[in-house]
Structures are given as structure tokens and as C-alpha cells.
Amino acid sequence: MKDLNCRDVIEFLDDYVGGVQPATVRHEFDAHLAECPACVDYLTTYRETIRLCRASCREDLPPASAEVERRLIEAIVSARRRA
Amino acid sequence: MQGKQNPDDSVDAPADDAALVGWLRASEPAACEAFVRREVGRALAVARRLLGSEADAADAVQDAFASFFTSLDRFRRDARLSTWLHRIVVNAALARRRAAARRHERTIDELLPTYEPDGHRQGVRPAWDASGAASLEREETRAIVRRRIDELPADYRDVIMLRDVEEMGTAETAAALGVTPGAVKVRLHRARQALRSLLEEEFAP
Numbered sequence: 499m500k501d502l503n504c505r506d507v508i509e510f511l512d513d514y515v516g517g518v519q520p521a522t523v524r525h526e527f528d529a530h531l532a533e534c535p536a537c538v539d540y541l542t543t544y545r546e547t548i549r550l551c552r553a554s555c556r557e558d559l560p561p562a563s564a565e566v567e568r569r570l571i572e573a574i575v576s577a578r579r580r581a
Numbered sequence: 582m583q584g585k586q587n588p589d590d591s592v593d594a595p596a597d598d599a600a601l602v603g604w605l606r607a608s609e610p611a612a613c614e615a616f617v618r619r620e621v622g623r624a625l626a627v628a629r630r631l632l633g634s635e636a637d638a639a640d641a642v643q644d645a646f647a648s649f650f651t652s653l654d655r656f657r658r659d660a661r662l663s664t665w666l667h668r669i670v671v672n673a674a675l676a677r678r679r680a681a682a683r684r685h686e687r688t689i690d691e692l693l694p695t696y697e698p699d700g701h702r703q704g705v706r707p708a709w710d711a712s713g714a715a716s717l718e719r720e721e722t723r724a725i726v727r728r729r730i731d732e733l734p735a736d737y738r739d740v741i742m743l744r745d746v747e748e749m750g751t752a753e754t755a756a757a758l759g760v761t762p763g764a765v766k767v768r769l770h771r772a773r774q775a776l777r778s779l780l781e782e783e784f785a786p
Contacts, residue, residue: 503700508702539707543781546710551741554730559629559630562625562635571618574643578613578646579610
């Protein structure tokens, strides 16, 4: 079997990160990564991208204010009454 | 079908979905209001994660409840009402984000990696992380990432928001967006690669 190149690794990196590959394929990825700093950097920043995306949209979101929620309920209910 | 009455005159929605649908279809104002009160907090939280702004999220939730009540007759008993409402809220929020982000969007091809004929990646830069941007306050970093997410093409942004932010499964995301699970998988990987390119522009040393 031929060794994986960078393109082979990056195009299936989601499976590697998700841990869904068979052990033999994962072993081939690990062998490439052991010798390719550029792909290790890509993997590191791919994972950082997922972390930042999640953190930026989820973390530290303060609870909605009671006033916003109250006005929203009122708006929905009155729109429903008019319908 | 009636919900049961509380001593304070508010009304509890029935716990069972079938009973709840019958109760809502009867169009009693008290039923409608009780259901909205029960669900609005969760709906608003989803919309805020997908949209960022509280005001935009409130508008999306209002749109979603309007669609929900209008389409109640089409509700199928094999689905769960909360799942169905969640999907409507997700789609209302994504539609608002699409409208707001349209003018900033880039093409997917310009954001994916390119390769030499031997398979080596072109334009390799050293690894980066957002904590390396020491001068950036946390809130500013979040704003940058959110702005960059808006530069993703809509089909890709939708998938990354549902899979990586809302943490919905592949099948659930596919159903919500009306595409195949295979398309969700391909788009998610491309969306992450494209966002990685956009964040590299911000954070690479």
C-alpha cells in the first residue's frame, strides 16, 4: 500500500478528528503525522477552529433578560390572536 | 382538549404530544400562551447561539412560532413536537443569518487548501491559536470569529452552526436542512477547512 501524502490526510481529517476510522487507517495517518510537521500544524489549527467556533457562539452567553422574554411572549401571543 | 387549570388561573400544557397538538389546534388563547411560555426560553437560547444578537434572535423566534402555529395541521404524529419546533426555530434563525451575511460571503473554493501535484499543501504557514493574539480581549476574539463565520458561504455556514455549535447529529442536521447525510459530512469538513483559512488570516503570526 502506498504511503499517504498531505492531501490524502487533509481530505479525510474529519474522520481522523472524529475517531471514526478503522485502526489500520488511523495507524497510516499517525505514521504520516509523525513525519510531517506541516500536517501536524494543519491538524492543530483544524481542532482550534472547531474549538473557537463552538466557544464563540456558545460560551458566556448571559441568560436572556426577563423583559425581552416577556415582550416576546406578548408579541407571539398577540400575533396568534390576530391570525 | 383542555389543559388543567392552576389555582393562579394559568394553564398547564398537557405533557403528551398528541394531547398537546389537539389542545393547540383548538386555538384557545390560554393554550397558545401556556405553550409559548413553556417553550420560548429554549427557542430563544437556540436562536441566540445561531444569531448572536438578542434582538435578531427574538425576531427569529417570533417568526418561528408564527410558522409553527400556521403549520400545526401538518404535524405528523411520528415526530416529537419539541423536535419539530426546534427545527422550525433553527430554520428561522438560519434564514435571518443568511439575509444578514449575504454581502460578506466568500466562495468555498478560495478558502479550501490547494496542493502541489505530489500532494503537498501549498502556502503552508505555522500553526496558530487565538490565545496567541495576546492583545485581543476575549470578547473581541469572539466577535472576530463570529464575523468570520459570516464569510462562509451560506450552505457551509448552516452546517457548521448546526453540527459544531448546536451539536446536532448528522442525520438530524440533514433532515433540518433537507439534504443527505453525505452532503452534511462533506460540507462540515469543507466549512471547518474554510473557517480555518479565515481564522488563519486573523491569528497566524
